[in-house]
Amino acid sequence: MPGPVIWNGHVVFGLVMLPVSLVSAVERGGTPLHLVHAAGGCYGRIRYRRVCELEGREVAEQDIGRGYELPGGRTIPITDDDLDHLPLATVHAIELLGTLPAEAIDPCQIGAAAYYLAAATEPAAARPYVLLVEALARRSQVAIVKFAVRGDRERLGMLRPRHGALVLNALRWSDEVRPPAGIAPSPTSVSEEELTAALDLIEARSVDSLDEVEGLTDRYAQALAAVVDAKLHARDLARPSEPVRGPHPVDLMDMLQQSVRDARADRDRDEDSPPTTPAGP
Template sequence: MAPRANWKGFLRLSLVTCPVALYPATSDAEKVSFNQINRKTGHRIKYAKVDADTGEEVASEDIVKGYKVDTDTYIEVTKDELDDLALESTHTIEIDEFVPRTDIDSRYLIRPYYLVPDGKVGHDAFAVIRETIRSMNKVAIGRVVLTNREHIIALEPLDKGLMGTLLRYPYEVRSEKEYFDDIQDVKVTKDMLDLARHIVEKKSGDFEPENFEDHYEAALIDLINKKRAGVRIAAKAAPKTGGNVINLMDALKRSLATEKQATPAAAKPKKTKKRIEGQREMLLPISGKRAKEEPRKEVPKKAEKPVRAPARSKKAS
């Protein structure tokens, strides 16, 4: 199924315009997610929108936006009034300026999107804008409206398309001073720095995101598969926290010795395990019946599939 665009409109650089579509570059859909259920019935929990005073459920058509100005005092703002505030950036990404990529503080980055031509027309104009940005080795700064709010977007070439990254406004970024003021000024000796540098050199390598593994996601998948198969889940002992305070120099020396004993990064064999895009391929096939939640005996290796508890008479809504 083709991905759905979050936004469609036009990309404009002065008088050069082309229709474009904006797609999210990341997704959390493949991660394991949970629903809240009633422990007694196994049914899913639903939430109703109710009046805070009367407790009565409110129909969707009767719900409007309101800005709180005082206790129990709100200024009602209708959808039509919000639509009247529509900006040009609602339908057009206007490139305002070009800046060096290094000028953009990483704290201002929100999330990436892919920007592509929309339809069969406008590919020439899109290519002109893309190659202009590429040739200048800069980032184009524009504005776009998503979810009824205007955002700053930074555009840079990525292969045949453009990657757009939403940026925060200055008022959204907290100053580091209120957090860093209490950090003590410590004199770091050259010997300590030399030892730390040696540790870093031993651990240095290339950035290869395909080798990253989400250990928590893998543990969740293993837990779900075991519970589905009726395997008893043993409680783990709580990890030990804290430890004895040791000499920093001694700790650096021990760390370096440990790294020297380990296999050098260059000699480590590359992982041959096929990368799995999400958890769906790793989860066991769903039998269509609810597995027993209570502890049960271990299943012998050659035994048949564990017997499932009969499905509840009422399905979760």
């Protein structure tokens, strides 16, 4: 089910105005861990409350607004209506700046925010929506856009088609990405045999879609529940074993070749396994 509408506006490409609504495309997962007062075995919940620093009292949600603080300390109140009428084109429009191949985007620039652009319900809005989806898909490109959500800065984004819908990924501005200075190792030569073995390993692990990758399950909540159950019943919990490290120096070529054999064996085992039959009601 789609989430609540965050923003209403238009995608503007050329003279075409495409009415859309912005809906979050992701849900936040997590585990039921809370901050508690640990001293003295109290374990009472720690809660953060909104307190007015001038009156020293907690403020109700409906009494909280926005304000712009001037250098001298004076605060100018800013209402939702003020934000809706900023002298900024991207307040009501997602401005298409250009298109390029997705691989041209620096992975460090892709932020965590992801949205669906829901088409307006008017029949006339369907054609330009489908047109933009199919044009981007046909060219295997993404669109670079600018947009602004209420109370936020003007943001950079990447618009791409997905299953017939438009998805907007927030991008970080170039000056927000740190250079990888001191991260990559110093230049080191590798042999053609090692490179061939590494390519074989990548090929043995290659799949056509993310759904085919095994192990894509977040088991953190299960592990945490096991810890809670062990503490509740005062029993020890087996800890995961440390990775086995081979003797030094390690023969990289041997490790690559063995990894390739293991990967191919896993793939053959999966192909030989009979398909699972869904359980009946």
